[in-house]
Amino acid sequence: MNDFSQALSIASSGLKAQSGRLRHVSENIANADTPGYHRKVVSFDLSADTGEVSLGRMTLDPAELREIYDPSHPLANETGHYDGSNVELIIEIADAREAQRSYEANLKMLDQARQMSSSLMDLLRR
Numbered sequence: 320m321n322d323f324s325q326a327l328s329i330a331s332s333g334l335k336a337q338s339g340r341l342r343h344v345s346e347n348i349a350n351a352d353t354p355g356y357h358r359k360v361v362s363f364d365l366s367a368d369t370g371e372v373s374l375g376r377m378t379l380d381p382a383e384l385r386e387i388y389d390p391s392h393p394l395a396n397e398t399g400h401y402d403g404s405n406v407e408l409i410i411e412i413a414d415a416r417e418a419q420r421s422y423e424a425n426l427k428m429l430d431q432a433r434q435m436s437s438s439l440m441d442l443l444r445r
Contacts, residue, residue, distance in 0.1 A: 326432040332371035333425035339374040340418045356404035
C-alpha cells in the first residue's frame with residue numbers, strides 16, 4: 320500500500336470511529352432523563368499493522384444511578400424515590416466536543432493527502 324492510500328485509510332478509519340463515538344454520545348444525551356438508563360462508554364482499538372483505529376467495545380458506565388424523589392412518578396417506590404440515569408450532560412457535551420475536534424482533524428488529514436496527491440499529479444504532467 321502506498322503512503323497516500325495508507326494516509327487516506329487511516330484518516331477514514333478515524334472518521335468512522337469518531338462518528339460512532341458521536342452516535343453513542345447522542346444516545347446518552349437523548350436518554351439523560353430515562354429512568355434506569357446507564358451511560359454508554361466506548362473504547363477505541365488501534366491496529367498495530369496498519370495504524371487504523373476502530374470503535375472498540377461499548378460498555379455501560381458502572382456509576383451509581385441518581386435517586387430521584389418524585390412520589391407521583393409511576394416508578395416511585397414506597398418512599399417516593401426512583402432510579403434516574405447516570406448521564407452527566409456536561410461530560411457528554413465535553414465528549415461530543417472532543418469527538419468533533421478529532422473528526423475535524425481526520426478530515427483535515429484527508430484534505431491534505433488529497434492536495435498532496437493533486438500537486439504530485441500536476442508535477443508529473445509537466
